[in-house]
Amino acid sequence: MREKGEKTSTHHIVCKSRWGSSDKHNLIELKHTTHQALHTLFQNQLLAEQLITTVNISSKALRPEVKERLLETLTAHDADDLEFWYKPECYK
Numbered sequence: 001m002r003e004k005g006e007k008t009s010t011h012h013i014v015c016k017s018r019w020g021s022s023d024k025h026n027l028i029e030l031k032h033t034t035h036q037a038l039h040t041l042f043q044n045q046l047l048a049e050q051l052i053t054t055v056n057i058s059s060k061a062l063r064p065e066v067k068e069r070l071l072e073t074l075t076a077h078d079a080d081d082l083e084f085w086y087k088p089e090c091y092k
Contacts, residue, residue, distance in 0.1 A: 007032040014090045015044040019082060025089035047086070048079035 009032045014020030030038070042050045055062070055070045062070075077084045082091040 009035045011035050011038065014046065014082065014086055017044050018046055018080075019091045021090060021092050023089045025087055026091070046079050046082075048074050048077070052079075 008029050011028050011030045012020045012022070013026050013028060016022070020026050042053060045053065052071065052074050055067060055074070059067050079085075
């Protein structure tokens with residue numbers, strides 16, 4: 001939740017460098033610090049890539065079979081297949 005007077009910035013869910021649009025469906029207002037943290041952690045990764053990164057970061061705590069199943073599911077479709085992962089309004 002944003003505190004009064006806290007700076008915000010607009011985040012592209014599908015980043016512009018990866019075919020993201022500036023349509024309202026692809027934009028979200030975030031606290032500026034949250035926006036910076038997302039880009040520091042995930043750079044300009046697409047959703048599937050972000051989820052794979054999260055699984056790999058958490059892998060020490062996950063049961064091996066859970067990690068394997070998650071990665072199998074996330075890699076079953078090409079991360080660049082925007083039609084599979086996102087609403088049409090979110091990409092160009």
